[in-house]
Amino acid sequence: MATKLPETMRGQFLHAYKQPYQSRIVPIPKPLHPDDVLIKVDAASYCHTDYVLAQGQMPGLPNSFPHIGCHEFAGTTVSHSAHPSPDAAKFKIGTRVGVTGRAFHACRECFECQGSKDPIAQDEKGYSVHCTRAENNGISKDGGFAEYAVVDARQLAPIPEKLSAVETAPLMCAGITIYAALKRCQLTPGDRVAIMGAGGGLGHLGLQYATKMGFKTLGVDAADGPLNLARSLDTGAQIVDARSEKAADVVEQLGAEDGKRDLGEKGVDAVIILPESQAAFDYGMTLLKSHSKCVIVSFPEAGFHVSSRDIVFRDISIIGSLVGSNKTLREMLDFSAQHGIRAVAKSFPLSELNALVEDYHKGGGGKLVVDMALDGQ
Ligand SMILES: [Zn+2]
Ligand SMILES: [Zn+2]
Structure with missing residues (x-):
């Protein structure tokens, strides 16, 4: 377990559909499941799906309000559960990771987890991004528009050295x-x-x-x-x-x-x-x-x-085409690092998430990303 984490964090919450995000201070979530990893979020990218969800038009709605959006983000591993699984233990404290919101707590047992028929979305037996029982960060459960997030180690991809967190976040859904x-x-x-x-x-x-x-x-x-x-x-x-x-x-x-x-x-x-x-x-x-x-x-x-x-x-x-497997995710990150592929992105501090959304509606193209380093300077 890591030490010296603060007790609370700031997050941007959706309290109801068709309403702006509201900033709140809440306790930092705890990694309880063996596959859980707590990360400090470094960058969180805005996706069209965030807009669809905020409008109340998303199948697979949040389990409850208030809700933290964002299903494409990047951060740094800060702690594990008391008994980390081998998958979670692979991500040592300080490891930089990209998070795709798909398949948080994939069940290991459903027909998808036991062997999807889709070669591009198929991972090792026991995990599938199409798991019918899994949750999705930023959609059914909390996501990356907060300083910390609990994620499933099996969702993660290590970030190649050549990519920053702000460069990685938009690749985790859009990429x-x-x-x-x-x-x-x-x-x-x-x-x-x-x-x-x-x-x-x-x-x-x-x-x-x-x-x-x-x-x-x-x-x-x-x-x-x-x-x-x-x-x-x-x-x-x-x-x-x-x-x-x-x-x-x-x-x-x-x-x-x-x-x-x-x-x-x-x-x-x-x-x-x-x-x-x-x-x-x-x-x-x-x-x-x-x-x-x-x-x-x-x-x-x-x-x-x-x-x-x-x-x-x-x-x-x-x-x-919906998503790719974790294997394809890692391949995509390596390809991006190798070929210098970058999203054209505009960065905002977390505190200005609503300004980011306004900018999104202007339709300038490219990606809009929350850069945590821009807050509290
Ligand atoms: Zn998305
Ligand atoms: Zn499953």
């Missing part, structure tokens, strides 16, 4: 989500992928991953801020303004570049849908060549309208 979605496209270097919503939190990371993976990448967006951000990255991806360029014209141009003449062979091999709009979905479907994949990451309340003709006549597969 792993887009990285796993790209893996689900099953492309080989030289293939074409389009990312709808390329200037957003996930999209701008996707542009970096996709180009570093060797794919010919098309980044599509439909607003000035995100388009400027996507262009500023200088990834080598082709950036398309969906407001002024028609999908059919883009397909023609790609066909000419690839020396293809028949309509079904022109276009991209996979598209990833990040926005919630039907227009973005339709645009993405038009970009696809026959026998290609549409990977959906967003989940608008009203769903998407899908044309059966696209699926039947053009043989387009539509698949969903």
